[in-house]
Amino acid sequence: MRLANKIAIITGAGAGIGEATAELFVKEGARVVLADLNFEKVQSVAKRLGDQALPIAVDVSKSGQVKAMVDATIEQFGALDILVNNAGYGILGNVVTTDEKAWDDLMNVDLKGVFLCSKHAIPHLEKRGRSAIVNIASTISVVGIKDRAAYVAAKGGVAALTRAMALDHIEQGIRVNSVAPGIIASSYFDKLIAEHPDPEAFKKWNDARAPIGRMGQPVEIAQMILFLASDESSLATGAMFTVDGGYTAW
Template structure:
């Protein structure tokens, strides 16, 4: 990744932050998009855009920052996303719109911005953060499953459309990963430890994933080491989808 330019959404914490740190270690120049500015570290960022990845004006800022700092772009990681615990009948219209905006529209807007910038560098790599939930059904995760399946479908379509331009589009599909967001959503439960243990038991490996493990898969797809991969979904879920 030495000398490559990369933008990571949701890069202030969790998986996104682990991706940023991995890219920096490998010599990339990195810009971050997040609703919250990164806390102390990761250092050496070329720029940070504080904003909603599902908003067009945020991506105009990203475009302007890339043009100012780099001229073109090599890598985009669309990592921003979240889930809600609800069936279809328990999901409000407002919640549905919000999760579609964050999980799907952000990918559309990011790629619509990044692909013309990648043309200037002669090609590039897009890595979209899908989920194991995008290809298996999960109880009370209707909107999340739908949006992550949409990310996979959109990625495959873009992979076909832009292969001739040297632009690769792939997905990473994590299983349940131990992030600050995971801790936040489980903290209100009566027994967070039991909940964590139940989720860990869903994986044949018997534990939750670590952000750096997802980052390693993302790094592979972002780098030239995966130069023959496009339209792929790299599942990193501790075996959860085997069941």
């Protein structure tokens, strides 16, 4: 019960890494707010997790909605100890082919969303002390990838913002770290594989992109998030923890 009596907000909790993190947090004793743009998804997750989970529909790019989410957390559970900034998505395109509005929309969710959620959560995290923020960055924060210009820029910003926040709020007892997942199996990848002209070959190619020889599973990222949210990582702040099966090592 590494998170006994802890209260956490997890954004993007309707699927994938966010959903796996919510399940693990509840197993470890936390009460969780499941935040997602898709309310039906987080409602479904909350039904499985029971009274320990509160589903909330939120657009993390909207300050008013983020504040309402944090206020609802305090009203329901009385405090806040952990924030997991997981909400985000990617788009295809380089700087020439990426539509300007698509760029702005992605930045508003992937990077501004981290800013807004942290901005409204930190005053409550400070009251508790020994609290934690975990931001979800990406391996492409450090290595880049073709035709993902907006996503690479946003996740690079998340990694940099993590370091700044860690220094700004260390004296308030708030640790801030980021996790950099590699290629993680998800409904997004399932769709890409299903739509590919040669699904089996495409799956094998994705599996081979990391030395470990397979895509990661959401729960494997959730385990790292749990570590960083718990007191087990009491000395860790301002760091990015890469969980990628060796992808960035070669």
